[in-house]
Amino acid sequence: MDTIDVSNLNRQFLFRASDVGKYKAEVAAAFVEKRVKGVKITPYCGKIQDKDDDYYMQFNIVVCGLDSVEARRWINATLVGLVDPEIVDSLKPLVDGGTEGFKGQAKVILPTITSCIECQLDMHAPRAAVPLCTLATIPRQPQHCIEWAHIIAWEEERKDITLDTDDPEHITWLYQKALARAQEFNIPGVTYSMTQGVVKNIIPAIASTNAIVAAACCNEAFKIATGTNPFLGNPESNNYMMYSGDDSIYTYTFEHQKKDDCPVCGNLAKEVEVDGNRTLQEFVESLAERPEAQLKKPTIRTEEKSLYYQSPPSLEKQTRPNLKKKLNELVSDGEEIAVSDPAFQIDFKFKLVFKK
Template sequence: MDCKVLVLGAGGLGCEILKNLTMMRVKEVHIVDMDTIELTNLNRQFLFRDEDINSPKATTAAQYINDRPSLSSRTKVIPYVQDLTNFPTEFFQQFQFIISGLDAIEPRRFVNKVLLQLTKESNYDICIPFIDGGTEGLKGHVKTIIPGFTACWECSLNTLPTQQNTYPMCTVANNPRTLEHIIEYVISVQTSADMDLEDEGQVDTLFQLCKERANQFNIDTKKLNVSYMLGIIKKIVPSVSCTNAMIAASCCNQMMKIYYDLMDFEKDGNFTMINGADGCFTYTFAYDRDPHCAVCSGI
């Protein structure tokens, strides 16, 4: 495919997306991620190995493709290790598609706003499809956004889960800023997620580890108690490899349909949901624009 694609995120979803784009023979892929690789990433982020721990995700993922002649002969990958929101607007103009595998809300809102701005200021000469994938445990979604035509990312903000309880592991491991980060690190890395939360001895061990780590990073422990800790632990949603694979496949399929002019939004819809928690089913529908959307209503 003779096009240039920007992939946002090189985590579990980003690795799957990059693999798919390479298999689709996309000519050039740029990938942005400011995180480094942790041991806990290796069970699902299959482009990384033990020796890659502490290396940047973006450059490591790009190197995996670029160092293999059978892959690099058809796809060139260019990495960026920096905050996505620091790129100037002009950076995004060079791409034909942008696919998001991010796990944070604000960067997606940023990209959505930039693409709508480009569309408006160019009088629709620039209209870059933004395909957003997201996962939460056994559930996931794909939003296909054509700036100025379909609902934008902001229009569907209220479709996000009411509890956002997953945290980027790079932050959790290297630069924790909240008690939630501390608790997730303890339960995900220092101990086993299979610990019996009904066992007072194991719960006390968890609590002491949380307190020690919070003190290590100078995080206020005033509100840290056993009840608070257990409440956070029970809300932590694990990342599931098969969900990442399904969502990434759907993202790339949407891109391919647009590229080959096979997309019919009235028929195909622009919002896909996958649910593997309550059986296994997908549902695609047309999500309408919000006439009062603060971002796209004026376009």
């Protein structure tokens, strides 16, 4: 759904200044079709979640260049769910690539056979959360001042206006608010570009890294399609390639093991050690920070009862009192719970083990 911004022009090869404001998918498709005769590309401008299973069943290979872990997890769960042991063509190899600054990775996933995105989730560290009390009372970093403007000041002063992070006027307002707060607390470093980066969670991108990882992904797709060489993830090879350009150029491959307790492709509940005296509220909040979970709006239940539902409002109100109760009042030691999040189409199974 992205449109081309001026800031996109320095880190890729498909867009030109005249393309600013147009849909990335449409411009990229037209560029490649013009350059490579005979290629047919159908661009779509919309959410991948809007497509049904039949849409994904028509393809032989899926290549991801997604900029969000949530979207990766969704397509991964979808492709795992498509696999039918009786239908060979239901297994769709997933080629995934990503970059951050001078670092990048490429991997091949054979759904239900090799390690999947969810098995590897703890390699994608969640963004550190800053307590609201820190933002509201004692900011220590320029980022805290920006988050304060983003989360608190906007809600207090402009709550009737939906924040558009692509609107320069909105970003300028946040920048000015953050700068004033930083000056109040003698915190240097707040800039317009930093404000934009924090609010939009922008990850630095470098054209050379993008080109290397894109080439690696295309190479893997070519090998899968033609069988000319063993591909990453085939039963006798490594399935994960890491690239680092921070200090010279270095790449290596390794085998990321499939996890039996993976909530998508495994069949066991993941064991999680918790303090039984902590409240359900604290546990719910911790699910956003846990590398193996990273859930923002979890709904939690056991086999026998519902512990907390985020929606609909009637169920949320009914289960809200449980948030103040201790975990050992709601579940027994070693009991399994199911956790779901509207961003994904899977239930996460956790086995809660109380600390001794």
